[in-house]
Amino acid sequence: MILFGSKSGPGFVSCQQVLNVMVILGFMFNYMLRVNLTIAIVDMVETNVSVANSSTKSRIDETRFSWDSEQKNAILGSFFWGYVLTELPGGRMAEIVGARKIFGGGMLMASILTILTPAACYLNYYVILILRAFLGFFLGATWPAIQPLAVSWIPPMERSKFIANMMASSLGAALTMPVCGFLISTVGWASVFYVTGAVGLVWSILWFFLVFDSPAQHPRISDEEKRDLEMRIADGEGGRSVRPSNVPWKNIFLSAPVWAIVITHACSVFGYFTVVNQLPSYMKDVLKFNIKENGLLSSLPYLGKYFMAVISSYLADRLRKSGTMSTTATRKMFTTFAVMLPGFLMIVEAFWGINAALSVSVFTISLFFNGAVTAGYLANALDIAPNFSGTIFGLANTLSSFGGWLSTKIVAVLTKDESTFDTWKYVFWVLVFTYIFGGLVYLIFGTGKIQHWNSAKTYPEDGKELQPLKKQADIEREKELIA
Known part of the structure; x- marks a missing residue:
């Protein structure tokens, strides 16, 4: 049995179904990479310490940082410095070069930066500020990239269900809180970034292997599924859309x-x-x-x-x-x-x-x-x-x-x-x-x-x-x- 299909015929799971699953997981992990610090920072900050940039050992022999309230909020807020810069460019770039590169590339870079987060914290306060800003920079481009993907893969009268996949970010938030809490209590706060970053990294690799910008570009889609999708999309749009150059x-x-x-x-x-x-x-x-x-x-x-x-x-x-x-x-x-x-x-x-x-x-x-x-x-x-x-x-x-x-x-x-x-x-x-x-x-x-x-x-x-x-x-x- 062919799992994902081939040129000769459909598989057990269609390429469109694979796309839906990957988008759901993508938004779950997208939000996970975004909120992991908000949970971990509770254990990362040493309380009742007055010496700036000093550190102490936690109960599980981990370094804690003496960031005051202003520094802590600055770290949490630095994410948005980069986030707002790439929302509009990300949507436009996805229309030009494809959502596969923008969404997948943004997640890949964000995953790598997440794994590097503990090292950035140990280096310097300003290093973690910059790293979180770059994290926001890469994740900011991902959200608007999904809409152009829907144009190529989803018939017009089915696009509401596809857009609902974006709300899987709520599932990511619901799961990240207890999972990160467990990691912090058993392994330590650094494990939060290693685990979530590794999950995002694995997803990113699978994304580039399984997802393509259109049925015509997919190397493993069956002729039957490709023909069916293209016909239903063209039929729904009346075949009248000619993309402007500008x-x-x-x-x-x-x-x-x-x-x-x-x-x-x-x-x-x-x-x-x-x-x-x-x-x-x-x-x-x-x-x-x-x-x-x-x-x-x-x-x-x-x-x-x-x-x-x-x-x-x-x-x-x-x-x-x-x-x-x-x-x-x-x-x-x-x-x-x-x-x-x-x-x-x-x-x-x-x-x-x-x-x-x-x-x-x-x-x-x-x-x-x-x-x-x-x-x-x-x-x-x-x-x-x-x-x-x-x-x-x-x-x-x-x-x-x-x-x-x-x-x-x-x-x-x-x-x-x-x-x-x-x-x-x-x-x-x-x-x-x-x-x-x-x-x-x-x-x-x-x-x-x-x-x-x-x-x-x-x-x-x-x-x-x-x-x-x-x-x-x-x-x-x-x-x-x-x-």
């Missing part, structure tokens, strides 16, 4: 549908960062309940968000493919569900959030609903401009990357005098406004219609939505007529 920057920056995606993504990510990174402090300081110490409760939001992403994306593609709902209506419905419902839940938190059990429920349900963004605006760039989907997502992710920094500053300003329910209520109202504003912007300006500047040639169908694929019976009838 990016229509003016059209992109003046496009209301593009800005609907960018603004809604920024609002959604701002809310996500605030709920995940800032509100646990509220739970601990105000409600005297440390959710991060409860492994089950701390992982529930991540797991819930991933499962909602998969379920909603499956439903979205089913609605679009059957013709039950248009792409525009589908995207708007799921975006409203994913972005505005968390906003309304924050109203509940603003009035009755003094109850710990209610707060945990609100935060968890909020992130659960937010997983439906994959069926909403997150896949929308593939609808309106598949040829520039990487560029659009890169633009959206560049601006939204400031969300984590901005939420930290807002919480710091609003709670600087005292961390009480009365001061945190203002944080909740900020989230109410942000979520609902993002949802309203998309409701007004969002669309599923393909934009005229997506193609180098103008067709009568431009400005219309991509159509559902023909039913298999129609395809077979056409084959018989041709024969």
